[in-house]
Amino acid sequence: MQIRDYIIRRLMIFPLIIVGTSIIVFALSRVGGNPIAIYIEHEMSAEEVAELEERYGLNDPLPVQYLAWAGGVLTGDMGWSAVSAQPVTEALVDRIGATLELAVFAAILAIMMGIGLGTFGGARRDRLPDHVTRVVSISGASMPIFWFAILLLILFWVNLGWFSTGRSDPTIFASIAHPTGIYTLDALLAGNLTAFADAIHFLVLPALTLAFGATAIIARMMRSSLVEELNEDYVDAARAKGLPERLVLRRHARRNALIPTVTVIGLGFGFLLQGTVVVEIIYRWPGIGRWMADAVLRGDQATIMAYVLFTSILFLFVNLVVDVMYAYLDRRVVLGA
Amino acid sequence: MVDLTAPPTPVPVPIQGPWAVRARRFAEVGREVLRNPTTVIGLVIIVLLLSMAILAPVLTTPNVPDPYQMPRDWSARDEPPGTPGFLLGTTTTGGDVLYGVLWGARTSLQLSVIVVGITVTVGVIVGSLAGFIGGKLDEILMRFVDVFLAIPELIFALAIAAVLGPSFGNIIFALAVVFWVKYARIIRGQIIHIKQNEYVDAARVSGDSRFKIYRKDVLPNSITPVMVQATMDMGGIVLTAATLSFIGLAEAGLAEWGVLVADGQAGISAGKWWASTFPGLMVFLWALAFNLVGDGLRDVLDPRTERR
DSSP, X not given: OOHHHHHHHHHHHHHHHHHHHHHHXXXXXXHSSOTTGGGOOTTOOHHHHHHHHHHXXXXXXXXXXXXXXXXXXXXXXXXXXXXXXXXXXXXHHHHHHHHHHHHHHHHHHHHHHHHHHHHHHHTTTTSHHHHHHHHHHHHHHHOOHHHHHXXXXXXXXXXXXXXXXXXXXXXXXXXXXXXXXXXXXXXXXXXXXXXXXXXXXXXXXXXXXXHHHHHHHHHHHHHHHHHHHHTSHHHHHHHHTTOOHHHIIIIIIHHHHHHHHHHHHHHXXXXXXXXXXXXXXXXXXXXXXXXXXXXXXXXXXXXXXXXXXXXXXXXXXHHHHHHHHHHHHOTTEETTO | OEETTOOOOOOSSOOOSSHHHHHHHHHHHHHHHHTSHHHHHHHHHHHHHHHHHHHXXXXXXXXXXXXXXXXXXXXXXXXXXXXXXXXXOBOTTOBBHHHHHHHHHHHHHHHHHHHHHHHHHHHHHHHHIIIIIOHHHHHHHHHHHHHHHHSOHHHHHHHHHHHHOSOHHHHHHHHHHHHHHHHHHHHHHHHHHHTTSHHHHHHHHTTOOHHHHIIIIIHHHHOHHHHHHHHHXXXXXXXXXXXXXHHXXXXXXXXXXXXXXXXXXXTGXXXXXXXXXXXXXXXXXXXXXXXXXXXXXXXXXXXXXXXX
């Protein structure tokens, strides 16, 4: 199958899966008690509650309720977020920059560290660097992020005082405008290097915490595919023609080993996305992860629904991109066979 | 040509036939698994953790009326590790960290056994129906599975537990809803592959019923990747549950590691590191041990992955 056909087919299934996901998300909100419980004040009378239920269409049949909600989502109306006291869409837009900045920064770190570590171990099979790589990749998959974050805070915040929680220094924050909500980008747009350094300073620790799990996944895949590639004939051929080992690794083996590694980047991104909830709680990072955690604890269903739907779509989209990228990189792949 | 959609390679030697053959094969796998030092480390940690879980009522005085609730000693708050009577220190509310660590092992053991039991059963049933019967049913079930897989695991579980309200029982339920999907997918792929083998055709011509073929020839040969995944999930489930209870979805005061880490978090800025550190370490060791063993099992059972 041609890449183009494959992409078209995937794109056609994509909306179906999103509709399926939205049905699950909607169903979730209707199995656990009253979806508008959080809007009901203590002193409201029974008539007022009934009026509220009528206003939110809770007396309609479920399919009608679903369509009303889905229609709202499509037009950008996802209800009222009680935890942030503003419309859900607005709250999402306000917070998404913080989470994206954290996740993208962590993804870059994870890809660099994962590929670096995997190469480091895979090229020195069964020697010390290889054992180090394996220990890191197995602990990464087993590490409770919330615990890792606390350990790093104990070391770097409480004992060494190098970093602190939050997102920026208040005075530096006030010194520039924030049109994008992505502080590093805002600082660059303002041409303010102090603000840029400050943004990075606050970003380092949470991003490192978040990157650990994904680094492990990528390093593991990179290591094993590099080991596999180094056994191939073309590597022997490259060596035989007198190419230095460093170049054999860099120009030949590593390039090919990167292809299967691309497939786990999507998996790693899922790890990152899930990790933001906990990382944002612990580092007091004002993104959508912490917003979700607040909503979860207070039963704010409109917020929970929006968050789950949004992250699932993001996750699906990243996986689609990864699949297409893989198909493009490895022409041997038979798509959709 | 590399076929992306090909199911994983089946086991090298089919586990079937009389019990003697099966037992011999089992012993073979066992011997080979034990040859890998990291697997042995994992097994040793598992044995230690299980002994902690089993011996918790002997090593500590169970709290009354509910031993799974942390005991409170208001006269001993924030004691550092090594304080007489409190080997690992106490929390801000006077909870004995050692008590939490030991009873947390018990909580985790119950949790993981229940969730793995439910998810493997449901996953194997759904996956078998899809893979063995095939056709329309397969198509419908797999689209269902696709949708479940579209939502990231932790976020899905978080949302389910959230709408049901904070309780550890709801965490268990949420994990069961989320984790079965993987098994369905794994077993379906295996069955579709195994079905094509000649010994299945042989059984069919010899007049065996479909159910008998499934039970005697197909299922036993498809089950090993499920066992590997289940081993790893014994760890992954405890890790996910601890994350949910850390966020605040379990009852306060429960002797569970995630709850304890959350409780201890407030004290770290004042230098009280122990109340979070020890319970978190337990989650890590639990997940690590099962991952190591699962990894070792896969190396032996799935010949495709290279031996290290």
